[in-house]
Structure formats: C-alpha cells, structure tokens
Amino acid sequence: MNIVVDYGVGNLGAIINMLEHLGHDAVASRDPRSIVSAARLILPGVGAFDQAMARLRELDLVAPLTEAVVARGAPVLGICLGMQLLGRSSDEGQRSERGLGWIPADVVKLSPHEGVKVPHMGWSEVSPTRASALFPGGNEVPRYYFSHSYCLEPDDDRDIAARCDYGGTFAAAVARGSVFGVQFHPEKSHRHGMALLQRFMELT
Amino acid sequence: MRPRVIPVLLVDSRRRLVKSRRFKDEVYVGDPFNVIRLFNEKEVDELCVLDICATLEGRRPRVDFVRALASECFMPLTYGGGVQSTEDAAALFKVGVEKVLLGTAAADAGLVRGIADVFGSQAVAACVDVRSGRDGYRVHSRRGQLDLGHNPIDFARQVVEAGAGEIVVQSIDHDGCGQGYDLGLVSAVAHSVGVPVVALGGAGDVAHLRAGLGAGASAVASGSAFVFIGRLRAVLITYPDTVDLASPRANGETW
Numbered sequence: 001m002n003i004v005v006d007y008g009v010g011n012l013g014a015i016i017n018m019l020e021h022l023g024h025d026a027v028a029s030r031d032p033r034s035i036v037s038a039a040r041l042i043l044p045g046v047g048a049f050d051q052a053m054a055r056l057r058e059l060d061l062v063a064p065l066t067e068a069v070v071a072r073g074a075p076v077l078g079i080c081l082g083m084q085l086l087g088r089s090s091d092e093g094q095r096s097e098r099g100l101g102w103i104p105a106d107v108v109k110l111s112p113h114e115g116v117k118v119p120h121m122g123w124s125e126v127s128p129t130r131a132s133a134l135f136p137g138g139n140e141v142p143r144y145y146f147s148h149s150y151c152l153e154p155d156d157d158r159d160i161a162a163r164c165d166y167g168g169t170f171a172a173a174v175a176r177g178s179v180f181g182v183q184f185h186p187e188k189s190h191r192h193g194m195a196l197l198q199r200f201m202e203l204t
Numbered sequence: 205m206r207p208r209v210i211p212v213l214l215v216d217s218r219r220r221l222v223k224s225r226r227f228k229d230e231v232y233v234g235d236p237f238n239v240i241r242l243f244n245e246k247e248v249d250e251l252c253v254l255d256i257c258a259t260l261e262g263r264r265p266r267v268d269f270v271r272a273l274a275s276e277c278f279m280p281l282t283y284g285g286g287v288q289s290t291e292d293a294a295a296l297f298k299v300g301v302e303k304v305l306l307g308t309a310a311a312d313a314g315l316v317r318g319i320a321d322v323f324g325s326q327a328v329a330a331c332v333d334v335r336s337g338r339d340g341y342r343v344h345s346r347r348g349q350l351d352l353g354h355n356p357i358d359f360a361r362q363v364v365e366a367g368a369g370e371i372v373v374q375s376i377d378h379d380g381c382g383q384g385y386d387l388g389l390v391s392a393v394a395h396s397v398g399v400p401v402v403a404l405g406g407a408g409d410v411a412h413l414r415a416g417l418g419a420g421a422s423a424v425a426s427g428s429a430f431v432f433i434g435r436l437r438a439v440l441i442t443y444p445d446t447v448d449l450a451s452p453r454a455n456g457e458t459w
Contacts (some may be wrong), residue, residue: 009323013300017275046297047323081324117400117422119326119369122208123249143206145250145280147302147326149369166205188280188302190247 010044032064045081049090053097083181105154112167144184208423225380255285274300313366320367329370375405382408394420
C-alpha cells in the first residue's frame with residue numbers, strides 16, 4: 001500500500017488528489033502497522049518543525065516510519081516540511097525536537113542576499129545536480145512551486161539531488177538511497193510535479 | 205524566480221463565481237469548477253478563491269465546497285473568507301489549501317500568530333483592503349464597510365510582525381475598473397515589509413500586471429483581467445505567458 005502519512009500537519013488532500021489523477025492508489029493513514037508495511041511512503045508537511053516532530057512522536061509514528069524506511073528500505077518522499085524532517089535538527093522554533101535523522105543535515109533559515117524576500121513563495125526552476133530517480137535528466141528545465149522560509153542543508157553535497165537559486169542556492173531536493181525529499185510542492189506544480197510524483201511512484 | 209500571476213475568484217453565498225466593481229455591483233461570471241478546470245489547463249501559477257459573503261453573513265469557511273474546489277486544483281490554492289480560528293485554517297489545509305488569506309480577521313494579531321506558529325508564516329497571508337479618502341489611505345474590513353482607522357503601511361507591518369508571510373494589498377477604489385493598480389499604494393506597502401506583497405485591484409491588461417511588478421510587487425493578482433475581455437466585459441478565461449511579462453510591449457495589448 002502507498003501511504004501518505006496523516007499526522008495532522010500537511011495538505012494530504014492535494015497529494016492524494018494528484019496521485020489519484022495519475023492513477024495510483026494511496027491512502028492517508030496514521031496506523032503504525034500499515035506504515036511499517038507500506039510499499040511507498042509520502043511524508044507531507046506544512047508548518048513548523050517542532051510541532052510536526054512532536055506530532056509524529058505523540059502518534060508513535062517515528063519507530064514504524066524508521067522501520068519501514070531504514071530497516072526495510074521502503075522509498076519515502078518528504079515534501080516541503082516533510083523534507084526538512086529527514087534531517088537532524090532545525091533552527092526554526094526552540095530546537096526542542098530532533099528530526100528523523102535519515103539524512104545527515106540540519107535545517108537553516110533561508111538567507112538570500114539583500115532585497116530578496118522571505119518566505120520564498122512562488123515558482124522557481126530547479127537544477128538537478130546529477131541524474132537521480134526523481135530527476136532523470138532531459139532537456140526541459142523543471143519548475144516547481146515553493147513556499148518556505150527554511151531549507152535543509154546536508155553535510156554531504158552528494159546527498160543533494162537538485163539545487164535552486166533564490167538569492168543564493170539551497171537544496172531543492174535530496175536523495176540518499178531510498179530516502180528522497182523535495183522542498184517544493186510537486187502536488188501543486190502542474191505537469192512538472194505530476195511527472196516527479198509519477199517517477200517516485202514507480203520506485204520499488 | 206518568475207513573478208506569480210494570480211487569478212482571484214470571488215464566490216458568493218450561492219457558490220457562484222462573481223466579480224465586483226469597487227466592492228459593489230457583483231455580476232455573475234460562471235461556475236467556479238469550470239473556471240478552475242480552464243485555469244488548470246493554462247497552468248496558472250496560483251489561484252485565490254475568496255468567499256466574499258462569509259464574513260458578512262457570519263459564516264465559517266464551507267470546507268466541503270473548498271475540498272471540491274481544491275480537488276480540481278493542481279496549482280497552489282489560497283482561500284479566504286470567514287476564517288476565524290486556527291481550527292478553521294487547519295480544516296482548510298487538510299483539504300488541499302496552501303494558504304489562508306485573512307481579511308477582516310487579519311486585525312486579530314493573536315489569530316495570525318496562532319496560525320503562523322502551527323502552520324508556518326508561508327501558510328498565512330493578509331488581505332489589506334484600502335480605500336482612499338480625505339485622510340489618505342485607510343484600511344477597511346468587512347468587505348470595505350468598516351474603516352479600521354489604520355494606514356496600510358502601519359497595518360501591513362503589524363500583521364507581518366504577527367507572523368503573516370504575505371500581504372495582498374487591494375485597492376477598493378480600483379477594484380474591477382480595469383484601469384491599472386494603485387501603483388503608489390502597491391509601492392508604498394511593498395517597500396515597507398520584508399515579505400512578498402501581491403498587488404490586487406484594478407488590473408485590466410498585461411501592461412498593468414507589468415506595472416504592478418515594476419512598482420515592487422512580488423506577485424500580481426486580478427479578479428477581472430483573466431475572466432473578462434473587452435469593454436462589455438464578456439466572459440473569457442485567459443492567462444498571459446510569462447514571456448509576455450518579461451518583455452515590455454505597448455499599452456492596451458491583450459494576450
């Protein structure tokens with residue numbers, strides 16, 4: 001089963017709408033047993049890092065997620081805040097919560113050069129750093145919808161799958177084994193987002 | 205980054221798409237679902253749906269209606285109208301809304317902060333409706349009926365301080381007139397806050413959109429420019445190419 005993790009923060013409706021449009025079955029779930037055995041996991045997220053991690057812990061979802069992703073290698077796609085949760089910690093909030101830690105990375109506030117506004121809200125082109133499952137290459141430059149004030153900063157550049165320039169570059173996507181994260185919203189990025197979600201849903 | 209061009213769809217209490225002029229004289233435009241499907245095909249940057257009757261009728265957001273609209277949107281969706289609590293916002297985010305737009309409720313700093321704390325600043329925008337009069341620019345709420353006594357710059361700074369991640373600055377005087385934005389107003393607000401500012405109210409053609417961006421807006425929105433064509437305001441759903449915005453052209457062009 002394909003599961004969109006429903007932990008109370010995230011635009012699940014939009015993700016499931018697009019997956020259904022693409023012909024994929026996906027359910028919103030917070031059931032630990034379903035998560036442990038999921039074929040693919042999508043971790044959405046809107047909002048603040050601390051609250052999101054606190055919710056995952058309250059719902060006892062960290063262990064089943066870790067078992068599915070780390071022990072079993074189920075593909076996971078973190079979207080927006082969901083990508084940031086893949087890291088260790090965040091500058092946002094009180095630093096009271098640790099992240100999932102599946103990618104050695106920390107979340108930092110966007111610090112574009114002067115005159116560039118934060119939040120970064122809108123459509124930006126994304127440059128894949130290498131061929132990966134999410135970005136197979138090709139001539140068309142993909143563009144996606146972003147809406148964020150923070151970004152994930154991996155220790156190792158090799159974990160970065162794509163960069164975006166917004167008054168300075170940041171990691172628009174990460175890929176490490178079967179762990180993927182995108183800072184943008186593929187579910188809100190028309191055909192560009194559909195193509196990316198389609199590629200993720202073909203992973204096994 | 206490409207500047208966003210945002211169609212604004214006004215819905216009334218009968219779930220019809222309407223368009224006003226100076227916040228009055230609403231005319232029927234069409235069925236919101238059909239219009240959203242057309243905007244999907246045109247790959248619009250973002251859509252904004254405003255229930256202009258909710259606050260006046262004391263209604264909360266109609267979440268089922270918004271869910272149905274959102275299920276048609278493969279682009280970011282902003283919703284405004286009747287949002288009075290963090291729970292209202294949470295219900296909207298759950299059905300596929302990216303951003304709530306607070307109008308009358310933007311004056312409630314506690315609510316702005318509450319939504320921003322839980323969902324992040326990028327998820328809460330404030331619509332600053334402005335009318336000019338003897339005392340200069342003044343912010344109005346309740347669909348232009350209540351003069352809040354604030355000037356738009358101070359008001360915008362306050363809501364950003366409270367946590368809003370975007371300001372939509374709307375000229376009530378220019379609404380629906382198709383003569384262009386109030387560029388002085390757009391510029392003043394855009395240069396007073398560190399968050400993106402969206403120009404709304406008055407755009408009729410692509411030159412107006414470009415002028416709004418030139419005045420400092422991060423994004424340009426319109427309720428008329430993408431749904432009406434010509435002096436008789438025949439309904440025709442249109443959307444400019446980004447190329448059109450990048451290259452200066454003569455006034456009065458269409459796209």
